[in-house]
Amino acid sequence: MNLEEILYREEIVLASIGRxxxxxxxxxxxxxxxxxxxxxxxxxxxxxxxxQVVNFFYEVILQFLLLNFTYETLFTALYGATLGKIACKIKVISTSLLDHPNILFSCIRSAMKILGEYFIYIPFLLIYFTPFKQTLHDLLGKTIVIKYA
Structure with missing residues (x-):
């Protein structure tokens, strides 16, 4: 059974781009x-x-990236959603398990999402061209984002 059939059978709805x-x-x-x-x-x-401001930001940029990576990875692996996703009633699920992704795929997804931000968000544009509204970090992390509640 392919993913589209599984989503239909389980009545799973993909999250909108706006959410x-x-x-x-x-x-x-x-x-x-x-x-x-x-x-x-x-x-x-x-x-x-x-x-002085520029030098300060050069000094702390790695800490900012690490904080962002840790937040995204842990919340996605543990809950399937970050606080922003929870507020918007959406969550990340693995395409193979239909449950929150494991820590490895959460790490891959988070790292690629952060890298995508530094490539002028171009990898995010894939959302318009993939059947399951997946960005590059979703494809590499083997995840989809769905609506819940």
């Missing part, structure tokens, strides 16, 4: 807020010099 975009935006706001809280003292100490 996915809203969840993505909510997650970025949350990660930025947490990151700002963590580095509040350092942000406050910046004098406003452009060079």
């Amino acid at each position: 996915r975009a809203m969840a993505f935006l909510l997650d970025r706001i949350l990660i930025s807020f947490v990151f700002t809280l963590i580095y509040w003292n350092e942000f406050s100490a910046l004098s406003g010099s452009y060079l």
Whole structure:
């Protein structure tokens, strides 16, 4: 039985692009807020010099990426959804198990999603050309995003 037949039989509905975009935006706001809280003292100490601000961001970019990666990976592996996805009532499921992806595929999905952001979101455009509304990180992580509730 192919994936389309399974989704139909199980009455699983794919998440809309709008819900996915809203969840993505909510997650970025949350990660930025947490990151700002963590580095509040350092942000406050910046004098406003452009060079000083740029140097600071070069120093902390890896921590930001690690925080983002950890958040995406753990929430996807444990719950099948990040907080943004939960708020938008969507979740990530494995195409083989129809349950949240295991830690390996969650890592692959998260890493590719973060890389996709740094390639001007071009890998995200695949969502318009794949039958199950999958982006590159969904395809490589062997996942789909569905509506629930």
